[in-house]
Amino acid sequence: MSDSGFSLFQPKGAGDADRSVLTPPSAPAQAEPTSAASPSAAPLVPPSAPPLFPPAHAAPGGAPPVARQVDSPKALDAPAPQVSAPQAPPPATPPISMGPAAVTAPQVAPTPVQTSVSPSAPPPAAAAATTAGAAAPAQQAPTVRPHLGSTTAAPPAPSIVAMPPQRRDDDDDAPHRAPVAEASPAHHPGRRSAATPADGDLLWALHQVVREGASDLHLAVDAAPRIRLHGSLRDLATAVPWTAEKMRSALHSIMSEAQRDIFEKVLELDFAFTLTEVSRFRVNVYQQRGKMGAAFRLIPTEIKSxxxxxxxxxxxxxxxxxxxxxxxxxxxxxxxxxxxxxxxxxxxxxxxxxxxxxxxxxxxxxxxxxxxxxxxxxxxxxxxxxxxxxxxxxxxxxxxxxxxxxxxxxxxxxxxxxxxxxxxxxxxxxxxxxxxxxxxxxxxxxxxxxxxxxxxxxxxxxxxxxxxxxxxxxxxxxxxxxxxxxxxxxxxxxxxxxxxxxxxxxxxxxxxxxxxxxxxxxxxxxxxxxxxxxxxxxxxxxxxxxxxxxxxxxxxxxxxxxxx
The missing domain is CATH 3.40.50.300 (P-loop containing nucleotide triphosphate hydrolases)
Structure with a gap:
């Protein structure tokens, strides 16, 4: 301790590296409640004021902070007691002595102390977030869900969740990323997806018309889809009969709301449906014996001479x-x-x-x-x-x-x-x-x-x-x-x-x-x-x-x- 009777004490708690307290040698040490102010705003205490100690680490789970009490001036020269915390604190800093001039000197904003973090310790940003969480109101962290198909429970939500970067066409590593799996109507005729809102079985049948070189597709309830090939009708291979509900669902999947309303009123509808960039169909939807039916005519997009x-x-x-x-x-x-x-x-x-x-x-x-x-x-x-x-x-x-x-x-x-x-x-x-x-x-x-x-x-x-x-x-x-x-x-x-x-x-x-x-x-x-x-x-x-x-x-x- 210096001759002036004052010492500048820097506590060892994590996140409190920038705080300083001046204490007189004759005043008894008292525990003060932790301030909710910013950690970087450390006041200068006059010699006559009681000693003010910075808050210690906030206990896990939002418990009140723990205050350290000093019984005698000799305690200032002793090493600070270790306080248990979820993460390892930064290395201790020895006390620094100051003269009386330090009391009247103008207040200068503290400079953050650079500390080295061991592999087992949290990064500085995480430590700062922990300290700020003790002073500021708690904010709800976004929910983290496990990957689909995983049997592992979801990990606890961190205070800051880093979102993955969005894919861009000009990313260098874009070709190396795993593509998002989507249902393909050609391979999964019974599956529907957001990318292919039309009925999968219907899309599969239309693709078969294009592959076989047929001219028409005919759909009727209680019958398998049929195609017209070289003027003759024949069943599609592996196709099964469609029910009335299946027919209604499949045809509605390629009709707009306005088209559905027109059909409900007049029971007849003509429109065009584009399957791919090289395949379009002229569609006629009708009703027979109280059930829906349809005929699709293939229209090549390439106009021949x-x-x-x-x-x-x-x-x-x-x-x-x-x-x-x-x-x-x-x-x-x-x-x-x-x-x-x-x-x-x-x-x-x-x-x-x-x-x-x-x-x-x-x-x-x-x-x-x-x-x-x-x-x-x-x-x-x-x-x-x-x-x-x-x-x-x-x-x-x-x-x-x-x-x-x-x-x-x-x-x-x-x-x-x-x-x-x-x-x-x-x-x-x-x-x-x-x-x-x-x-x-x-x-x-x-x-x-x-x-x-x-x-x-x-x-x-x-x-x-x-x-x-x-x-x-x-x-x-x-x-x-x-x-x-x-x-x-x-x-x-x-x-x-x-x-x-x-x-x-x-x-x-x-x-x-x-x-x-x-x-x-x-x-x-x-x-x-x-x-x-x-x-x-x-x-x-x-x-x-x-x-x-x-x-x-x-x-x-x-x-x-x-x-x-």
């Missing part, structure tokens, strides 16, 4: 027309939408036009190439074909695609658009050129049919009737067509109502690309593309087909490829 599809060369010339009406017809599943998509794609690549499509639903997606393409879907982008076509003429279109001519108003608008200088493409469910002309005219009431005949004779530029026939090799189907090209003779037959003479005009118009369905079927048989039996099933006039096959005539420019 007319040549790749095997369509005759004469069809490609329709894409160069400045105006008029071109109809692509055929039964359901005959590839009408695929042929129309190829025609629109040809226009898109070769002409700087504005193309507007109205479809239900949108099937093939067209990107802007040389032309500007706007595609509108009934239900999502417009309320009906009639509403869209009513305003389409104000959108400055050059080419208009109408998904289907369903009623009088749609057909009337299509004729008006073609008459006012636009090129209009549309579809109908007819199987011959003559039947197509009659279908358009018969929609109108009798007192308007004469006017419609004259209007159709002036605007109709071409008709492509088509059907798909299984190939003789068994690999896919070939397209057979009947093509009408507008000529003064054809226009006169339409105007006079002599549609029964159209087949004769088609047979004699081979030089400009016209032919009948039987002519194309016979040509495919003579080239070995399809079998004789397959041609007979699709023939319009059986006797005419037999004669054409026997003669072995070959059509110039007839397509024999096929990518349907």
């Amino acid at each position: 007319l040549h790749e599809l095997g369509v005759p060369d004469a069809v490609s010339r329709f894409s160069t027309l400045p105006r008029g009406l071109v109809l692509v017809t055929g039964p359901t599943g005959s590839g009408k939408s695929t042929t129309l998509a190829a025609l629109i794609d040809l226009v898109n690549r070769t002409r700087a036009d504005h193309i507007v499509t109205v479809e239900d639903p949108i099937e093939f997606m067209h990107s802007n190439r040389k032309s500007l393409v706007n595609q509108r879907e009934v239900g999502a982008d417009t309320h009906s074909f009639q509403a869209a076509l009513k305003h389409v003429l104000r959108q400055d279109p050059d080419v208009i695609l109408i998904g289907e001519l369903r009623d009088l108003e749609t057909i009337s608008t299509a004729l008006t658009a073609a008459e006012t200088g636009h090129l209009v493409f549309a579809t109908l469910h007819t199987q011959s050129a003559g039947q197509t002309v009659d279908r358009v005219i018969d929609v109108f009431p009798p007192h308007q049919q004469g006017q419609v005949r004259a209007q159709l004779a002036a605007t109709l530029q071409g008709v492509v009737c088509q059907t798909l026939v299984p190939r003789a090799s068994g690999a896919g189907r070939a397209v057979a067509t009947e093509i009408l090209v507008a000529t003064p003779a054809i226009a006169n037959l339409i105007r006079e109502g002599k549609t029964f003479q159209i087949p004769s005009a088609l047979q004699s118009g081979g030089e400009i690309g016209m032919h009948t369905m039987d002519q194309h079927l016979a040509d495919l048989v003579n080239h070995g593309v399809i079998t004789h039996a397959a041609a007979i099933e699709k023939a319009q006039d059986l006797e005419s087909l037999k004669q054409l096959i026997h003669r072995g005539d070959s059509m110039a420019g007839a397509g024999q490829g096929g990518g349907y």
Whole structure:
């Protein structure tokens, strides 16, 4: 002890390394309650004041702090008693003596004492957090849960929980981290996950359609899913029958709330569903015997050319027309939408036009190439074909695609658009050129049919009737067509109502690309593309087909490829 009678004592407790107390030699030592102030704010005590001792370590579990009592001045020179604590305290610091000048010196903020921490001792940050926890109100620590599948109980929650860094695309060690396992519908058809909200069994069935090269998927209650492959239905391997609840759950998983409401009201629904970047489906949901059912039609995202599809060369010339009406017809599943998509794609690549499509639903997606393409879907982008076509003429279109001519108003608008200088493409469910002309005219009431005949004779530029026939090799189907090209003779037959003479005009118009369905079927048989039996099933006039096959005539420019 120095001559001044004062000594500066630095206690040994952890977290109290920065505290200093001045005590007079003659004053009896007393225990003072621990202050809740910051550990770094150590007051300077005058010589007449009783000694003030810093708080000791807080006992575990939030017990009150323990005060150390000094009975005599000699106790200041003795080593401080060891206080039990959860962690090892930092090394002791010997007492420091100060003169009287230290009492009147200005107060300086204490500098933290640098201490070395042994491997068994907690880091300084943890010790500081422990000391601060004794003075500040306790805060609830976040819950730490064990890993899934672990049998070990969760460890006690620390006062500070270090969160793992989030993965970034530019992290160098990102490829070395374990990926998060997600359910794959292809491998786990019965499992659903947040990443794949659609029903797993449904996704698996749709993937099978793509893998098998099928065209359709059919779903019915109490039956296993079936696919249409090369025109024939067959069960999916390993598939099991679906219950009514399973059907409802699976179909609802790919429908929006609005679509569910529409189906509940009208019991019919058409929409498009995208499976992957290379697979889209046109979906029709219906109800039969009080239970839901559905049909999925595969729509390839890659648009093939007319040549790749095997369509005759004469069809490609329709894409160069400045105006008029071109109809692509055929039964359901005959590839009408695929042929129309190829025609629109040809226009898109070769002409700087504005193309507007109205479809239900949108099937093939067209990107802007040389032309500007706007595609509108009934239900999502417009309320009906009639509403869209009513305003389409104000959108400055050059080419208009109408998904289907369903009623009088749609057909009337299509004729008006073609008459006012636009090129209009549309579809109908007819199987011959003559039947197509009659279908358009018969929609109108009798007192308007004469006017419609004259209007159709002036605007109709071409008709492509088509059907798909299984190939003789068994690999896919070939397209057979009947093509009408507008000529003064054809226009006169339409105007006079002599549609029964159209087949004769088609047979004699081979030089400009016209032919009948039987002519194309016979040509495919003579080239070995399809079998004789397959041609007979699709023939319009059986006797005419037999004669054409026997003669072995070959059509110039007839397509024999096929990518349907």
